[in-house]
Amino acid sequence: MDTLRKPDLHEATGQPSPWVRRFVGLIPSGEVLDLACGSGRHSRLLASLGHSVLAVDRNPASLAAAAGPGIAVQELDLETGDAARSWPFTSACFSGIVVTNYLHRPLWPLLAASLAPGGVLIYETFAVGNEQFGKPSNPDFLLxxxxxxxxxxxxxxxxxxxxxxxxxxxxxxxxxRICMAKAGGAEAPARFVLD
Incomplete structure (x- = not known):
């Protein structure tokens, strides 16, 4: 049976996703949430850029690997019960949110609400058609x-x-995969410049 979190395509190499690397520079200064962080390769990238990072995962071994300077970790399983009741983060508190290879649709409104004005959400996961390559293949876990x-x-x-x-x-x-931003915020440019 498929699970919602699959090993990241780049996790075995310890390298951040090229998509995340491409857009991480758009995240304003502040605290960043790395949701379903795995071993923390995105957390380390974010911390190296000066962000305060909250790395969240349900796997204690993954969190132990993710922990480091500038990175706080939190064990959390958001798939049990009502996500709205178990979501521990306040509204508009993260300047950035990074999610790769994790899909739990009830979290969409919570992620958007937790993004600060001017904040950036970088998201990448498997899509319909992936079943031809292996797992995940269950349509419930494919965009x-x-x-x-x-x-x-x-x-x-x-x-x-x-x-x-x-x-x-x-x-x-x-x-x-998508990179999107919430309107507002002193640091949010009217237009984003892409290299």
Whole structure:
């Protein structure tokens, strides 16, 4: 049976996702949430850029690997019970949120609410069509075509970049990924400049 969290395509190498690396510089200074952080390669990248990082995962061994300078860890399973009751974060408290290869749809409104004005959400996970390459293959754990764009529209988030398609490296997979920002905030530029 598929699970909601799958090993990241880049986790075996310990390298951050190229998508996260591409957009992490857009996150304003402040605290960043690395949700379903795994071994913490994104947490370490964020901390190296001067962010205060909260790395959250349900696996204590993963959290032990993620812990380090500038990185606080929190063990949390958000898939049991009502996500709204178990969500421990206040509204508008994170300047950035990073999520890779994790999908639990009840969290969408909570992630959007927890993003501070001007904050950036970077999200990447498996999409429909991945079943041809292996797991996850259960449609419940695969994003539908354009699903992340619908999430952005439903929560009033500005889409900076979006991709939906096949990657070949480090292994073939169907992915959907988005970088989006919440309006407002003193540090939020009117336009984002991409290299």
């Amino acid at each position: 539908a075509r354009g699903e992340l764009l619908k999430v952005a529209a439903e929560h009033g988030l500005h889409v900076i970049a979006f991709e939906d398609g096949c990657v070949t490296s480090p292994k073939p997979a169907m992915l959907q």
